[in-house]
Amino acid sequence: MAENRFTPNYLTFAQMLLAPVFLVLLLLEAYLLATLVFLAAAVTDFLDGYFARKSGQVTVSGKLLDSIADKTLTTLVLLGFVHMGWCNFMIPVVILAREYLLICLRLVSARQGTVIPANHWGKAKTACQMIFSLILLICAQLYDRGIAFREDIAVITLPILGNILMGITALLALLSGASYFTQGRKLFETPESRKLLSAILYEEFVYPLLISSALLYFMSAGLCNVWTVTVVLLIGFAVSSFILVAVSQHAKLSLKRWNAAKLYYMLGILLLFLAKLANDFTGALTSLSESLLPLAGNILLGLLAALSLFSGFLCIAGGRKRIDFSI
Numbered sequence: 041m042a043e044n045r046f047t048p049n050y051l052t053f054a055q056m057l058l059a060p061v062f063l064v065l066l067l068l069e070a071y072l073l074a075t076l077v078f079l080a081a082a083v084t085d086f087l088d089g090y091f092a093r094k095s096g097q098v099t100v101s102g103k104l105l106d107s108i109a110d111k112t113l114t115t116l117v118l119l120g121f122v123h124m125g126w127c128n129f130m131i132p133v134v135i136l137a138r139e140y141l142l143i144c145l146r147l148v149s150a151r152q153g154t155v156i157p158a159n160h161w162g163k164a165k166t167a168c169q170m171i172f173s174l175i176l177l178i179c180a181q182l183y184d185r186g187i188a189f190r191e192d193i194a195v196i197t198l199p200i201l202g203n204i205l206m207g208i209t210a211l212l213a214l215l216s217g218a219s220y221f222t223q224g225r226k227l228f229e230t231p232e233s234r235k236l237l238s239a240i241l242y243e244e245f246v247y248p249l250l251i252s253s254a255l256l257y258f259m260s261a262g263l264c265n266v267w268t269v270t271v272v273l274l275i276g277f278a279v280s281s282f283i284l285v286a287v288s289q290h291a292k293l294s295l296k297r298w299n300a301a302k303l304y305y306m307l308g309i310l311l312l313f314l315a316k317l318a319n320d321f322t323g324a325l326t327s328l329s330e331s332l333l334p335l336a337g338n339i340l341l342g343l344l345a346a347l348s349l350f351s352g353f354l355c356i357a358g359g360r361k362r363i364d365f366s367i
Contacts, residue, residue, distance in 0.1 A: 051088035055081050055109040059116045060270075066120040066177075067266070071184050075177040081113050082170055104281050111139065111277045114166075116270060117173050118206070122256060123266045126176060126202030129256040134210040136252050136273070138165075138217040140245045143280050145224045147240050148233060150288040156224050161216035168212055172205035247302060248276055254309045255341070263312065263337030271345045272305070275352040282356050285363055293359040301344075301351035308344045312337050 058081040065074035088106060118135065121127035142156075149156050179201060183189040189198050228234050252273055258264035279298060286293050319333060 049088075049105060051084050051091065052105045052109045055084040055088065056105075056112050058084065059109075059112045062113075063116045063120050063266070063270070067123065069184065071177060071181040075174070075181060078117070078174065078177060082174075085110060085113065104285055107281045108274070108278050110166075112274055114169060115273050115277070117169075119256075119259075119266050119269055119273075121173075121176065121202055121206065122260060124180075124198075126180075126198050127206045128203055129260040131203070131206045131210045132256055133249070133253045135169075135213045137245075137249050138213040139277075140248050141217050142220055143284065144237065144240050144244045145220055145227070146284055147244060147287055148227050148237050149224060150284055151236060152227060152233065154227070156220060159216070159219055159223060161212065161219040165209065165212040165216045169206075169209045172209055176202050176205055244280060247306070248280075251276075251302075251305060251309065254313065258309075258312065258316075258337060258341065261316070262334050263316065264341050265338050268338065268341050268345045272348055275349050279352045279355055282359065282363075286359055289363055291359065291362040293355060293362070295355060297351040298355040301348050305344045305348060308340050312340060 058077055062074055062077040062081060065071075065077060088109075115132075115136075118127065118132040122129050122132060145156055176198070179189055180198060183198055189196070189201070228237060252269075255264055255269045255272060259266060259269050283293060283295075315333060315336070
């Protein structure tokens with residue numbers, strides 16, 4: 041038994057490692073290998089939960105890691121599709137908005153000692169996102185071999201197909217988000233709970249949605265590297281998941297450095313956005329400055345991403361001993 045004790049967490053770590061490998065292969069246009077890695081990560085996602093339930097090893101650490109691993113895979117798939125031009129950047133924004141809303145609801149429910157379970161809409165959204173992503177990857181392989189989806193003769197190209205499939209996923213994300221909100225409406229019957237929700241909404245919904253929307257826009261405009269967006273989104277999900285566990289156990293975390301890093305990131309995004317506006321609408325930047333804008337954007341946001349990673353690590357490391365991961 042001792043040898044199998046940590047099997048579920050090993051599988052979860054494997055999924056977390058496979059996700060960036062998938063993105064690298066996709067960016068290199070190695071579509072067949074990317075498809076195989078995606079399938080391996082999806083199967084691993086199923087197996088870790090199966091073995092955890094079967095062996096009775098459903099723990100706080102397992103749930104925390106599984107949540108981060110799931111978001112890692114789905115987020116990197118979406119970022120890869122946006123980078124390849126197969127998906128409009130607004131579609132991941134809608135899907136991420138659903139994730140941020142769900143984090144808010146679960147934080148409120150954790151404060152009240154209750155749990156919002158997964159429902160049919162949420163499972164349908166996850167299943168469709170996985171299936172549609174696989175379909176798009178297979179179609180990319182057909183395109184790479186010159187069999188189908190050629191721009192000069194195809195009625196439906198990869199970008200059109202990707203936007204249709206991921207658009208359906210975004211619609212399901214909206215429906216599942218609404219269903220979760222309806223499912224947890226009893227959480228907001230008291231003035232205290234509504235006040236708590238309004239306070240959480242800014243930190244865990246409005247702010248991260250603004251940041252992710254801006255980064256996805258900058259990435260689509262060539263002002264931000266896909267890996268910068270990856271780091272910022274994933275460290276945000278990791279800290280939010282950690283906060284959720286801490287709240288459920290009434291443990292206090294020091295978020296001073298994390299909140300300061302978020303403020304710096306917002307200021308950096310505002311500065312880059314103003315520079316982009318000046319370039320697009322007033323022509324104030326010279327051609328030399330225009331060519332330097334992508335470089336400046338990547339450097340600025342890259343440094344701020346490193347700051348977010350460092351502050352997020354300190355937040356998690358500082359509160360790690362205050363949480364019981366064995367339950």
